[in-house]
Amino acid sequence: MRGALVVVVLGLLGGGCGRRETEAGPAGAPATFGLGRPATADEIKAWDIDVMADGTGLPPGSGSPAQGAVLYERKCAACHGKTGTEGPADRLVAREPRQGFPFGRDPTLVKTIGNYWPYATTLYDYINRAMPLNAPGSLAPDEVYSLVAFLLWRNDIIASTAVVNAQTLPRVLMPAHDRFVLDNRRGGPEIR
């Protein structure tokens, strides 16, 4: 999906690779000012924590649903509920609806990892950077992998015996993977 998506987006934006540099700067401005200092490899490494849908950025390490269950109880259940369905924070677990994706028609449906998230890698990226709410960024890679494994298992997406790591996570196909489309609004008279 991603390859097609990128191509379409670029087509829609009308730019392709050609740069429309409308911000050329004031008259007489040089092409570059030579300001700023070179970033060091260490400072890039310290901040470059993002994980892409193909797994780029995933660190070494691994985790299982069983290991994740222990962590979830300790670090997540207070906000997300004992089984991930109770809240009060975002509900994480719901297997239904698996068919039809009728969220636009039915406002009562609750969006969860199991029925709405299109990429499993996003779980790693988000938990690692922002969770738990009271101690963001405090989890080690094995802990993040374990929690990801637990949540995927609770949503019936992987087996209880599965091991989640940098190789296996990008291959997990989420139930909602094919449901996302690009913005087709263009202005003009049509309401979309």
Added chain:
Amino acid sequence: MTDAPISRRALVAGAAGALGAHTLRRAGLAQAPALAAPPDPTKVPGQPTSALGQRSTFERPRRIPSASGQGVSLSPLQDFCGIVTPADLHFERHHAGVPTIDPHRYKLLVHGMVERPVVFDLETLKRFPAVSRLHFIECSGNGSAGYRETRPDLSPQLVDGLTSTSEWTGVPLATLFREAGVKPGAKWFLAEGEDAAVMTRSIPIEKAWDDALIAYGQNGEALRPEQGYPARLLLPGWEGNANVKWLRRIEVADRPFMTREETSKYTDPLADCTARMFSFVMDAKSIITFPAYPVTLPEKGWWEITGIAWSGRGRITRVDVSTDGGRRWAPAELEQPVLAKCHTRFRHLWNWDGTEATFSSRAVDQTGYVQPTLEQLRKARGLGTHYHFNHIRAWRVRRDGAVSFEPEG
């Protein structure tokens, strides 16, 4: 207007007071003005000069923060005149609180598909040629209060308080990208915040070459912490969430990153059982901010209907006002300046005959897009959709002058 027994300004202030009182009790602030007015201000010396000005002690505009103190606080649209939002009343939306960032330690890292990975500190950002531009920022969830279930006792603040306009000052992102040397094949960039959510969004690189800014100024001074101090991404006309605050890192890439905020959130489920992603642009919208709940018009006669209109696609070209429930529309007066991707103030004189009436506004932008009715929007998106609620808003005035919110404009 001048011979009305109660001036509109007093009326608006009164309404603000009534609404503000609710907030004030919550915030635990004093109800009585700190400074009483003398019987005749010409007979006593006034207050001395001061290092920091304050609002009149009689003016109490307030945001309405969510009860938890997390998430959102709504801007008091009904208390504003003109198009600029005072910085301390700009709406708030953040995902893990407002961080405190030392400007002396601040740095912005630009890396990824660039020739020269580079770090800019705040002073260096300010050394580049700067621009100042007036633009709105609107949370894409703004207006949800009027889409599915609604109530008559909603003020403009409660309906649409997640939009604000500021004069933003900063350096064009294109300048920084030329400095770093964006490589061929780069198509997206990741913007990352330095808040506790380390919030991220993927942005098409075309927006950088078009009009994106790294903003450090807001209405003539440094950004407020709630708006991203010391520097934020500003994407004129695009949904608030993508305008990443407390910006610390930009990574240039050849594809989107599929972050949580652009997949599980900020995507719009549609009636055809898909969900729209990367729906950045805020479509044209308007709301009448006077008369509006909780105002009561004290008498029939001439009143000026006024409000704001805006579009993420460019300039507002027309705002129509109806005072008969949407049967007939007349163009309102657009007050200068009318700027692209910026709140535009509209005004429409109305001679109220004292009978029950429903009045509403309908914005048109330079692409020919006409703000849709609630029915049109529900048909296009589905009742269960989220975000981008820009349908027509209406208000109903009863014979006794009481005004209430009316979603079915």
